[in-house]
Amino acid sequence: MSGLLGNHFITQIGILVNDIEKTSKAYSEFFGVPQPEAFLTDTLDKAQTEYNGEPSVARAKLAFFDMGSLQLELIEPDEHPSTWRNYLNEHGEGPHHIAFVIEGMKEKIELLDRKGFSLQQKGEYEGGRYAYIDTFKDLKVLVELLENDKK
Template sequence: MDNNVLGTRTITQIGILVNDIEKTTQAYADFFGIDKPSWFWTDTVDKAQTEYRGESSVARAKLAFFDMGSLQLELIEPDGHPSTWRDHLDQHGEGVHHIAFVVDGMKEKVDSLEKSGMPLIQKGEYTGGRYAYMDSFKQLKIMLELLENDK
Protein backbone atom coordinates (compact mmCIF):
# COMPACT_ATOMS: atom_id res chain seq x y z
CA MET A 1 0.00 0.00 0.00
CA ASP A 2 2.95 2.34 -0.47
CA ASN A 3 1.04 4.33 -3.10
CA ASN A 4 -2.16 4.56 -1.04
CA VAL A 5 -2.43 8.22 -0.06
CA LEU A 6 -4.87 7.46 2.79
CA GLY A 7 -2.90 4.57 4.27
CA THR A 8 -6.07 2.42 4.31
CA ARG A 9 -8.59 0.86 1.97
CA THR A 10 -11.20 0.21 4.66
CA ILE A 11 -14.38 2.22 4.23
CA THR A 12 -15.61 3.02 7.72
CA GLN A 13 -18.80 4.88 6.96
CA ILE A 14 -21.32 5.81 4.30
CA GLY A 15 -23.00 9.19 4.84
CA ILE A 16 -26.54 9.68 3.51
CA LEU A 17 -28.27 13.06 3.29
CA VAL A 18 -31.94 13.17 4.22
CA ASN A 19 -34.68 15.78 4.50
CA ASP A 20 -36.38 14.16 7.50
CA ILE A 21 -34.09 12.30 9.89
CA GLU A 22 -36.96 11.14 12.10
CA LYS A 23 -38.81 9.47 9.23
CA THR A 24 -35.71 8.05 7.52
CA THR A 25 -34.19 6.72 10.75
CA GLN A 26 -37.46 4.89 11.43
CA ALA A 27 -37.50 3.49 7.89
CA TYR A 28 -33.97 2.07 8.30
CA ALA A 29 -34.78 0.66 11.73
CA ASP A 30 -37.89 -1.04 10.35
CA PHE A 31 -36.01 -2.34 7.31
CA PHE A 32 -33.24 -3.90 9.43
CA GLY A 33 -35.57 -4.98 12.26
CA ILE A 34 -33.62 -3.07 14.89
CA ASP A 35 -34.27 -0.33 17.43
CA LYS A 36 -34.29 3.18 16.04
CA PRO A 37 -31.21 5.09 17.18
CA SER A 38 -31.62 8.56 18.60
CA TRP A 39 -30.43 11.47 16.52
CA PHE A 40 -28.44 14.40 17.87
CA TRP A 41 -27.22 17.79 16.69
CA THR A 42 -23.61 18.37 15.72
CA ASP A 43 -21.77 20.75 18.03
CA THR A 44 -22.02 24.51 17.71
CA VAL A 45 -19.25 26.38 15.90
CA ASP A 46 -17.51 27.42 19.13
CA LYS A 47 -16.88 23.76 19.97
CA ALA A 48 -16.80 22.17 16.49
CA GLN A 49 -14.69 24.94 14.90
CA THR A 50 -16.56 24.24 11.67
CA GLU A 51 -15.13 25.74 8.50
CA TYR A 52 -16.84 25.61 5.11
CA ARG A 53 -14.90 26.72 2.03
CA GLY A 54 -12.23 28.26 4.28
CA GLU A 55 -14.63 30.37 6.38
CA SER A 56 -16.01 29.81 9.87
CA SER A 57 -19.51 28.34 9.64
CA VAL A 58 -22.41 28.05 12.09
CA ALA A 59 -23.86 25.17 10.03
CA ARG A 60 -25.09 22.22 12.02
CA ALA A 61 -26.78 18.93 11.21
CA LYS A 62 -28.86 16.27 12.88
CA LEU A 63 -27.00 12.94 12.83
CA ALA A 64 -28.08 9.36 13.44
CA PHE A 65 -25.81 6.33 13.24
CA PHE A 66 -26.44 2.69 12.44
CA ASP A 67 -23.55 0.34 13.24
CA MET A 68 -23.70 -2.36 10.57
CA GLY A 69 -20.80 -4.62 11.52
CA SER A 70 -17.67 -3.31 9.83
CA LEU A 71 -19.49 -0.31 8.36
CA GLN A 72 -21.46 2.55 9.83
CA LEU A 73 -24.40 4.26 8.12
CA GLU A 74 -24.66 7.94 9.00
CA LEU A 75 -27.90 9.78 8.30
CA ILE A 76 -27.48 13.56 8.00
CA GLU A 77 -30.20 16.21 8.02
CA PRO A 78 -28.51 19.61 7.62
CA ASP A 79 -29.83 22.91 8.91
CA GLY A 80 -30.32 25.81 6.51
CA HIS A 81 -26.84 27.35 6.83
CA PRO A 82 -24.25 26.90 4.06
CA SER A 83 -22.36 23.62 4.36
CA THR A 84 -21.32 20.74 2.16
CA TRP A 85 -24.38 18.90 3.49
CA ARG A 86 -26.87 21.68 2.64
CA ASP A 87 -25.33 22.43 -0.76
CA HIS A 88 -25.27 18.77 -1.80
CA LEU A 89 -28.83 18.14 -0.59
CA ASP A 90 -30.10 21.23 -2.42
CA GLN A 91 -28.26 20.36 -5.66
CA HIS A 92 -28.63 16.57 -5.77
CA GLY A 93 -31.44 15.66 -3.38
CA GLU A 94 -31.41 12.91 -0.82
CA GLY A 95 -28.89 10.10 -1.07
CA VAL A 96 -25.25 9.21 -0.59
CA HIS A 97 -23.03 12.16 0.30
CA HIS A 98 -19.71 10.56 1.25
CA ILE A 99 -17.65 7.54 2.11
CA ALA A 100 -15.39 7.89 5.12
CA PHE A 101 -12.01 6.51 6.11
CA VAL A 102 -10.23 6.64 9.47
CA VAL A 103 -6.75 8.08 8.94
CA ASP A 104 -3.66 8.98 10.93
CA GLY A 105 -1.98 12.30 10.18
CA MET A 106 -4.98 14.34 9.05
CA LYS A 107 -3.01 17.43 8.01
CA GLU A 108 -0.63 15.41 5.82
CA LYS A 109 -3.51 13.48 4.22
CA VAL A 110 -5.43 16.70 3.48
CA ASP A 111 -2.30 18.31 1.99
CA SER A 112 -1.64 15.27 -0.19
CA LEU A 113 -5.21 15.10 -1.47
CA GLU A 114 -5.27 18.83 -2.20
CA LYS A 115 -2.08 18.41 -4.27
CA SER A 116 -3.98 15.68 -6.18
CA GLY A 117 -6.74 18.14 -7.08
CA MET A 118 -9.13 17.20 -4.26
CA PRO A 119 -9.60 20.40 -2.23
CA LEU A 120 -10.70 20.56 1.38
CA ILE A 121 -14.31 21.75 1.39
CA GLN A 122 -15.35 21.47 5.06
CA LYS A 123 -13.71 20.50 8.32
CA GLY A 124 -14.47 20.45 11.99
CA GLU A 125 -13.97 18.85 15.37
CA TYR A 126 -16.09 16.32 17.23
CA THR A 127 -15.69 14.84 20.69
CA GLY A 128 -12.66 12.59 20.31
CA GLY A 129 -11.40 13.74 16.93
CA ARG A 130 -11.81 15.71 13.74
CA TYR A 131 -13.19 15.36 10.23
CA ALA A 132 -12.40 16.74 6.79
CA TYR A 133 -14.53 16.55 3.64
CA MET A 134 -12.50 16.49 0.44
CA ASP A 135 -14.08 17.45 -2.89
CA SER A 136 -13.20 14.31 -4.80
CA PHE A 137 -16.26 14.27 -7.10
CA LYS A 138 -14.30 15.09 -10.25
CA GLN A 139 -11.97 12.12 -9.81
CA LEU A 140 -13.92 9.60 -7.72
CA LYS A 141 -17.57 10.64 -8.28
CA ILE A 142 -18.14 10.84 -4.52
CA MET A 143 -17.04 12.98 -1.58
CA LEU A 144 -14.35 11.59 0.70
CA GLU A 145 -14.50 12.17 4.43
CA LEU A 146 -11.39 11.71 6.52
CA LEU A 147 -11.83 10.94 10.21
CA GLU A 148 -8.99 11.20 12.67
CA ASN A 149 -9.62 10.01 16.20
CA ASP A 150 -7.59 11.15 19.17
CA LYS A 151 -5.25 8.54 20.55
Protein backbone atom coordinates in the same frame (compact mmCIF):
# COMPACT_ATOMS: atom_id res chain seq x y z
CA MET B 1 0.07 0.27 2.34
CA SER B 2 -0.17 2.28 -0.86
CA GLY B 3 -2.83 4.75 -1.87
CA LEU B 4 -3.36 8.35 -0.88
CA LEU B 5 -5.06 7.63 2.45
CA GLY B 6 -2.93 4.76 3.75
CA ASN B 7 -6.19 2.86 4.32
CA HIS B 8 -8.73 1.46 1.87
CA PHE B 9 -11.30 0.18 4.38
CA ILE B 10 -14.55 2.14 4.19
CA THR B 11 -15.70 2.78 7.75
CA GLN B 12 -18.84 4.81 7.03
CA ILE B 13 -21.34 5.79 4.36
CA GLY B 14 -23.05 9.16 4.83
CA ILE B 15 -26.54 9.76 3.45
CA LEU B 16 -28.23 13.16 3.26
CA VAL B 17 -31.91 13.30 4.17
CA ASN B 18 -34.62 15.93 4.54
CA ASP B 19 -36.35 14.20 7.48
CA ILE B 20 -34.00 12.26 9.75
CA GLU B 21 -36.77 10.85 11.98
CA LYS B 22 -38.74 9.44 9.05
CA THR B 23 -35.68 8.02 7.25
CA SER B 24 -34.16 6.64 10.46
CA LYS B 25 -37.44 4.86 11.23
CA ALA B 26 -37.51 3.41 7.69
CA TYR B 27 -33.95 2.03 8.06
CA SER B 28 -34.78 0.68 11.50
CA GLU B 29 -37.81 -1.20 10.19
CA PHE B 30 -36.07 -2.35 7.00
CA PHE B 31 -33.14 -3.92 8.86
CA GLY B 32 -35.00 -4.86 12.06
CA VAL B 33 -32.60 -2.88 14.24
CA PRO B 34 -33.24 -0.31 16.96
CA GLN B 35 -33.79 3.26 15.77
CA PRO B 36 -30.85 5.39 16.97
CA GLU B 37 -31.39 8.67 18.75
CA ALA B 38 -30.72 11.60 16.41
CA PHE B 39 -28.60 14.41 17.83
CA LEU B 40 -27.41 17.85 16.75
CA THR B 41 -23.77 18.51 15.91
CA ASP B 42 -21.85 20.91 18.14
CA THR B 43 -21.96 24.68 17.80
CA LEU B 44 -19.18 26.61 16.05
CA ASP B 45 -17.26 27.29 19.28
CA LYS B 46 -16.85 23.54 19.93
CA ALA B 47 -16.93 22.10 16.41
CA GLN B 48 -14.67 24.79 14.89
CA THR B 49 -16.47 24.14 11.61
CA GLU B 50 -14.98 25.61 8.46
CA TYR B 51 -16.71 25.48 5.09
CA ASN B 52 -14.69 26.55 2.02
CA GLY B 53 -12.05 28.03 4.32
CA GLU B 54 -14.42 30.20 6.36
CA PRO B 55 -15.87 29.63 9.86
CA SER B 56 -19.40 28.24 9.59
CA VAL B 57 -22.30 28.10 12.05
CA ALA B 58 -23.83 25.23 10.05
CA ARG B 59 -25.07 22.27 12.07
CA ALA B 60 -26.79 19.00 11.24
CA LYS B 61 -28.86 16.34 12.94
CA LEU B 62 -27.06 12.99 12.81
CA ALA B 63 -28.14 9.40 13.41
CA PHE B 64 -25.77 6.43 13.27
CA PHE B 65 -26.52 2.79 12.49
CA ASP B 66 -23.73 0.32 13.24
CA MET B 67 -23.97 -2.25 10.46
CA GLY B 68 -21.21 -4.71 11.32
CA SER B 69 -17.94 -3.48 9.87
CA LEU B 70 -19.59 -0.36 8.46
CA GLN B 71 -21.44 2.58 9.96
CA LEU B 72 -24.37 4.22 8.21
CA GLU B 73 -24.70 7.94 8.99
CA LEU B 74 -27.91 9.83 8.26
CA ILE B 75 -27.45 13.61 8.00
CA GLU B 76 -30.19 16.25 8.08
CA PRO B 77 -28.48 19.65 7.58
CA ASP B 78 -29.74 22.99 8.83
CA GLU B 79 -30.26 25.91 6.42
CA HIS B 80 -26.74 27.40 6.74
CA PRO B 81 -24.18 26.90 3.94
CA SER B 82 -22.25 23.66 4.41
CA THR B 83 -21.14 20.67 2.38
CA TRP B 84 -24.31 18.94 3.59
CA ARG B 85 -26.77 21.74 2.70
CA ASN B 86 -25.20 22.55 -0.66
CA TYR B 87 -24.95 18.89 -1.70
CA LEU B 88 -28.56 18.24 -0.66
CA ASN B 89 -29.72 21.30 -2.62
CA GLU B 90 -27.75 20.25 -5.71
CA HIS B 91 -28.20 16.46 -5.71
CA GLY B 92 -31.21 15.78 -3.50
CA GLU B 93 -31.37 13.07 -0.86
CA GLY B 94 -28.93 10.18 -1.07
CA PRO B 95 -25.27 9.25 -0.65
CA HIS B 96 -22.95 12.13 0.31
CA HIS B 97 -19.67 10.53 1.36
CA ILE B 98 -17.65 7.45 2.12
CA ALA B 99 -15.41 7.78 5.16
CA PHE B 100 -12.02 6.39 6.05
CA VAL B 101 -10.12 6.45 9.34
CA ILE B 102 -6.73 8.04 8.80
CA GLU B 103 -3.72 9.29 10.74
CA GLY B 104 -2.07 12.66 10.13
CA MET B 105 -5.05 14.81 9.12
CA LYS B 106 -3.08 17.93 8.18
CA GLU B 107 -0.62 15.94 6.02
CA LYS B 108 -3.42 13.97 4.30
CA ILE B 109 -5.35 17.18 3.49
CA GLU B 110 -2.17 18.73 2.01
CA LEU B 111 -1.35 15.58 0.01
CA LEU B 112 -4.87 15.35 -1.42
CA ASP B 113 -4.87 19.06 -2.25
CA ARG B 114 -1.63 18.62 -4.23
CA LYS B 115 -3.38 15.82 -6.16
CA GLY B 116 -6.26 18.16 -7.06
CA PHE B 117 -8.71 17.11 -4.32
CA SER B 118 -9.55 20.21 -2.28
CA LEU B 119 -10.74 20.48 1.29
CA GLN B 120 -14.44 21.37 1.39
CA GLN B 121 -15.32 21.29 5.08
CA LYS B 122 -13.64 20.35 8.33
CA GLY B 123 -14.42 20.34 12.00
CA GLU B 124 -13.97 18.75 15.39
CA TYR B 125 -16.11 16.22 17.24
CA GLU B 126 -15.68 14.76 20.69
CA GLY B 127 -12.68 12.46 20.35
CA GLY B 128 -11.42 13.59 16.97
CA ARG B 129 -11.82 15.56 13.79
CA TYR B 130 -13.22 15.20 10.29
CA ALA B 131 -12.54 16.63 6.83
CA TYR B 132 -14.64 16.38 3.67
CA ILE B 133 -12.53 16.26 0.53
CA ASP B 134 -14.00 17.17 -2.86
CA THR B 135 -13.40 13.98 -4.83
CA PHE B 136 -16.75 14.14 -6.63
CA LYS B 137 -15.42 14.81 -10.14
CA ASP B 138 -13.35 11.61 -10.10
CA LEU B 139 -15.06 9.35 -7.53
CA LYS B 140 -18.70 10.55 -7.87
CA VAL B 141 -18.92 10.87 -4.09
CA LEU B 142 -17.07 12.91 -1.47
CA VAL B 143 -14.45 11.31 0.76
CA GLU B 144 -14.50 12.01 4.48
CA LEU B 145 -11.35 11.66 6.55
CA LEU B 146 -11.83 10.72 10.21
CA GLU B 147 -8.98 11.05 12.68
CA ASN B 148 -9.65 9.86 16.20
CA ASP B 149 -7.54 11.01 19.14
CA LYS B 150 -5.20 8.41 20.56
CA LYS B 151 -6.57 6.88 23.75
